[in-house]
Amino acid sequence: MLNEEQVWLEQARQGNKTAFGKLIEAYQRPVYNLAYRMLNNSGEAEEAAQEAFIRAYTRLHTYNPNHKFSTWMLSITSNYCIDLIRKRRALLLSIDEPLPPHPALMSDGQKGPEAQMVMSQQQDMVQSLLQELAPDYRQAVVLRYWYELSYEEIAEMMDTTVSAIKSRLFRARRQLAEIGMANGLTAPMPAMEQAAA
Amino acid sequence: MDHEDFYPLMMDALDGELADAPRDDLEAHLRACPPCQREWQALLAMDMLFRQTPALAPAAGFAQRTLARLPNRRYRVWMIGVMYGALLLGGTLPMLIGIWIYSKAGTAVTEPTLWRTVWQAINQTAHVVGTVLNALLSGAGEYVAQQPAIVGWLLVMIGAVSLWSGMFRQLVAQPTLVQPSGMNG
Numbered sequence: 424m425l426n427e428e429q430v431w432l433e434q435a436r437q438g439n440k441t442a443f444g445k446l447i448e449a450y451q452r453p454v455y456n457l458a459y460r461m462l463n464n465s466g467e468a469e470e471a472a473q474e475a476f477i478r479a480y481t482r483l484h485t486y487n488p489n490h491k492f493s494t495w496m497l498s499i500t501s502n503y504c505i506d507l508i509r510k511r512r513a514l515l516l517s518i519d520e521p522l523p524p525h526p527a528l529m530s531d532g533q534k535g536p537e538a539q540m541v542m543s544q545q546q547d548m549v550q551s552l553l554q555e556l557a558p559d560y561r562q563a564v565v566l567r568y569w570y571e572l573s574y575e576e577i578a579e580m581m582d583t584t585v586s587a588i589k590s591r592l593f594r595a596r597r598q599l600a601e602i603g604m605a606n607g608l609t610a611p612m613p614a615m616e617q618a619a620a
Numbered sequence: 621m622d623h624e625d626f627y628p629l630m631m632d633a634l635d636g637e638l639a640d641a642p643r644d645d646l647e648a649h650l651r652a653c654p655p656c657q658r659e660w661q662a663l664l665a666m667d668m669l670f671r672q673t674p675a676l677a678p679a680a681g682f683a684q685r686t687l688a689r690l691p692n693r694r695y696r697v698w699m700i701g702v703m704y705g706a707l708l709l710g711g712t713l714p715m716l717i718g719i720w721i722y723s724k725a726g727t728a729v730t731e732p733t734l735w736r737t738v739w740q741a742i743n744q745t746a747h748v749v750g751t752v753l754n755a756l757l758s759g760a761g762e763y764v765a766q767q768p769a770i771v772g773w774l775l776v777m778i779g780a781v782s783l784w785s786g787m788f789r790q791l792v793a794q795p796t797l798v799q800p801s802g803m804n805g
Binding site: 438440443444447448451452453455456459465466468469472473476477480481542545546548549552564568569589592593596597599600601603604608609 | 666694786
């Protein structure tokens with residue numbers, strides 16, 4: 424996979440769009456998921472994910488092969504999303520309000536209606552919790568939970584220190600836990616045993 | 621140790637990075653301290669919710685849509701070349717023409733009467749443009765005053781079209797649910 428990826432990257436650097444298409448196929452899910460978690464809007468998330476890939480394509484000559492391509496892609500995406508959120512704030516409102524619930528979340532044919540409903544509620548709760556966080560806290564939480572990046576990797580991506588990331592995650596988790604419990608998020612039992620798992 | 625001292629331990633426990641000794645300390649404290657036990661339960665619930673929530677994938681055809689938007693690198697380089705060429709010509713040509721005119725009719729160009737005539741021509745042109753714009757604006761104003769219903773209807777139609785285009789954009793870009801996976805997801 425890695426060798427294949429290096430070949431695609433080299434070809435894409437020379438302007439081969441088909442090779443870059445392979446990279447899009449490989450990374451579209453993590454990139455889109457990050458954009459969606461940050462922006463909470465499917466239309467804006469698609470737009471942001473596309474823009475992230477376009478930026479990556481036009482800046483491929485700046486990519487350092489010593490780093491993982493995935494990390495570089497996620498870095499471009501999260502920075503673009505932060506810019507969008509700032510612009511959105513500057514405008515004071517977003518034209519495209521979220522459209523809950525997503526029909527796609529309700530149409531997984533492999534799951535029964537009950538499982539689909541639970542999954543949809545879970546997604547809604549996660550999104551509503553994420554929206555309570557400041558953008559830089561949200562960014563740290565998403566990168567930690569969905570991409571399992573280390574504190575060092577997140578710090579590098581967000582251009583800050585490891586201690587700053589630890590502090591953001593610490594505060595973000597406490598904030599999320601507090602709001603979650605206030606909104607009926609139930610705690611599992613027993614506590615430490617599940618933590619060990 | 622104070623309550624606050626146990627929070628970093630809770631974070632390490634959530635990350636699965638808590639060593640045995642501090643883990644025992646945390647367990648002992650949680651058993652003895654109901655407020656910290658509640659805090660820990662809430663953190664654990666939040667942590668599990670996030671870990672169990674699957675990633676979302678874009679709507680089908682995302683890669684094709686993105687590829688269609690990629691700029692053509694060769695075309696881009698060519699366009700940049702054309703732009704710089706045009707800027708160069710745009711700066712050089714008027715200068716060359718100016719030098720040529722001055723060399724042919726140097727004394728005429730320095731005549732004050734010529735510049736007075738040019739200034740009058742500019743003034744007259746501005747006056748004509750101003751009159752036309754004034755007439756157009758006052759005509760439009762009168763129309764709005766006479767036909768407010770038509771203008772209102774037009775505004776409603778514009779609003780409906782922009783609202784529908786926003787909704788259409790949402791509808792064609794619905795995500796799909798995927799199971800949690802690695803970076804290549």
